Amino acid sequence: MPNIFNIFNDEPKRKGQRDEVLPPENDGAPDSNKPSGLCPRCGKQSSFEIAGSLPATFDYETYARKPNGERHYDLIDRATSLICRHCKQGTIVIEEQWVGENPKNKQKTGGVISFRGIHWWPLSEAKLSPAVPSDIANVFSEAIITLSANCPRASAVMSRRTLEAITVEKGETKGSLAKRLNTLGEKGI
Ligand SMILES: [Zn+2]
Numbered sequence: 407m408p409n410i411f412n413i414f415n416d417e418p419k420r421k422g423q424r425d426e427v428l429p430p431e432n433d434g435a436p437d438s439n440k441p442s443g444l445c446p447r448c449g450k451q452s453s454f455e456i457a458g459s460l461p462a463t464f465d466y467e468t469y470a471r472k473p474n475g476e477r478h479y480d481l482i483d484r485a486t487s488l489i490c491r492h493c494k495q496g497t498i499v500i501e502e503q504w505v506g507e508n509p510k511n512k513q514k515t516g517g518v519i520s521f522r523g524i525h526w527w528p529l530s531e532a533k534l535s536p537a538v539p540s541d542i543a544n545v546f547s548e549a550i551i552t553l554s555a556n557c558p559r560a561s562a563v564m565s566r567r568t569l570e571a572i573t574v575e576k577g578e579t580k581g582s583l584a585k586r587l588n589t590l591g592e593k594g595i
Pocket residue numbers: 445446447448449450452490491492493494495
C-alpha cells in the first residue's frame with residue numbers, strides 16, 4: 407500500500423537493486439521511528455519488532471474527546487519495547503513525540519507525527535577486543551554510555567580522553583592533542 411505520508415518526508419530515499427525503497431539507515435540505537443540500528447543488547451546491527459508502547463508523559467493542554475465523552479490526553483513521551491530480531495531480547499526506549507521535524511513541546515509547524523528515542527535501557531556498551539588496553543577501553547566505554555544516556559557533551563569529553571589515552575599508549579605524552587595526533591600521523595601510526 408502506498409504510504410500517503412511520504413509527501414512530508416524530506417529524507418533522501420535509499421534504493422535497492424530493483425529500485426525498491428529501503429528503510430532509512432540508522433547508525434544509532436533503534437526507536438519506533440527507525441526500528442533498525444545498533445542493538446544495545448548484542449551490539450549487532452539488527453532490525454526490531456515493536457512489541458508495544460505505554461504512556462510516560464501526558465500533555466494536559468491537548469486532548470481529544472472519546473465517543474463516551476472522556477478526555478484522551480495527548481502524549482509528550484512514551485515508553486516502547488523493541489525486540490531485536492538477532493538476539494530476541496528487548497530494549498526499552500523512552501521516545502518523545504515529534505510533529506514534523508520538531509519535538510511536540512517545541513512545535514513550530516504541523517507535519518507527520520513520529521516518536522523518537524531519547525533514553526535507552528539497557529545502555530549500549532562498547533564491545534572491544536580484549537587486545538585493547540583497559541585504560542583506553544574504559545574511557546571509550548564511558549563515551550558510548552554517556553551518548554546513549556543522551557549526554558552528548560559528556561560523551562564528546564570522554565571521546566577526546568579516548569584519543570588522548572591512545573596517544574599516550576603510542577608514546578606521545580607531550581603537547582596538545584592535535585600536536586600528538588599530527589606527530590603520530592607523521593610516524594604513520
Ligand atoms: Zn540484539
